[in-house]
Amino acid sequence: MSTVLEAARPAIATPRAAPLIAVRELSKVYPTAKGERVQALSHIALDIAEGEFVSLVGPSGCGKTTVLRILAGLIGDYAGSVAVRGRAHCGPSREVGVVFQDANLMPWRTALANVLLPAEVLRLKGQEARAKELLAMVGLAGFERKLPGELSGGMRQRVAIARALLHDPALLLLDEPFGALDAMTRDTMNVELARIAAASRKTVFLITHSIAEAVFLSDRVLVMSPRPGRIVEEIAIDLPKPRGLDIIADRRFADTVVRIRRLLDGEGTAQLPSIAH
Numbered sequence: 001m002s003t004v005l006e007a008a009r010p011a012i013a014t015p016r017a018a019p020l021i022a023v024r025e026l027s028k029v030y031p032t033a034k035g036e037r038v039q040a041l042s043h044i045a046l047d048i049a050e051g052e053f054v055s056l057v058g059p060s061g062c063g064k065t066t067v068l069r070i071l072a073g074l075i076g077d078y079a080g081s082v083a084v085r086g087r088a089h090c091g092p093s094r095e096v097g098v099v100f101q102d103a104n105l106m107p108w109r110t111a112l113a114n115v116l117l118p119a120e121v122l123r124l125k126g127q128e129a130r131a132k133e134l135l136a137m138v139g140l141a142g143f144e145r146k147l148p149g150e151l152s153g154g155m156r157q158r159v160a161i162a163r164a165l166l167h168d169p170a171l172l173l174l175d176e177p178f179g180a181l182d183a184m185t186r187d188t189m190n191v192e193l194a195r196i197a198a199a200s201r202k203t204v205f206l207i208t209h210s211i212a213e214a215v216f217l218s219d220r221v222l223v224m225s226p227r228p229g230r231i232v233e234e235i236a237i238d239l240p241k242p243r244g245l246d247i248i249a250d251r252r253f254a255d256t257v258v259r260i261r262r263l264l265d266g267e268g269t270a271q272l273p274s275i276a277h
């Protein structure tokens with residue numbers, strides 16, 4: 001097992017192919033209401049390749065959502081650069097679809113009408129057939145006319161995923177999308193997300209508190225330090241795909257989970273802030 005000091009050495013979390021997303025020297029300071037400054041991110045570098053599934057894990061408050069919101073174009077005030085296919089990324093973009101922890105559906109709109117929302121915002125016509133196809137892809141064929149209140153939590157998140165894919169973004173960003181679900185539903189949703197990512201051939205960037213979820217789904221897992229967040233280790237998950245839940249019993253799966261757990265807990269995390277960039 002590599003030590004944390006060794007792990008901190010690579011400056012860039014590198015993919016194996018040409019990057020869809022390239023982040024360099026990304027730092028973010030939030031001004032607070034009291035006039036103080038919160039350094040949320042410090043000199044982050046990461047690449048995400050086309051078609052890759054990358055997860056980001058780290059302690060609460062380390063800046064994961066901040067990274068995601070910058071990639072989504074929802075935060076523009078930062079230092080460093082974010083490029084999509086080599087072009088500077090600024091502001092919300094059609095290249096990106098986002099799913100948050102709360103499905104955030106409009107309760108008065110049917111599942112289908114919720115999925116169609118981006119079409120209205122982006123003034124895309126004739127998207128109903130695609131919206132129905134996406135609902136079928138996320139396992140909700142026949143639920144098109146249901147209201148969110150008539151759907152389970154897992155079903156609502158499926159609608160949110162279908163909605164995020166409607167405008168055919170290159171990159172799907174997910175921030176703790178299954179955090180509010182019970183453990184069994186979450187397992188099912190993990191299998192579903194793996195299938196959806198493969199079927200839609202999307203590049204996926206997932207933030208999660210579940211190390212097992214990250215290892216199960218990802219090609220690479222990036223581990224962040226406590227605030228100010230930096231990426232201190234990237235771990236390639238060389239388990240064959242497609243993966244079923246039985247992989248949890250695989251020794252390599254368990255070893256990888258333990259390795260990430262140790263990085264996050266104690267073994268090294270106390271030293272992380274002192275590691276020079």
Ligand SMILES: Nc1ncnc2c1ncn2[C@@H]1O[C@H](COP(=O)(O)OP(=O)(O)OP(=O)(O)O)[C@@H](O)[C@H]1O
Pocket residue numbers: 030031032038039040058059060061062063064065066067227
């Ligand atoms: N709008 C804001 N104004 C001021 N500080 C903020 C703002 N948003 C986030 N922060 C601070 O920036 C840091 C990183 O926040 P962020 O939400 O990115 O963390 P996180 O890793 O997603 O945490 P969690 O795992 O709890 O969701 C935190 O210390 C937080 O208090």
Ligand SMILES: [Mg+2]
Pocket residue numbers: 064065066
């Ligand atoms: Mg967060």
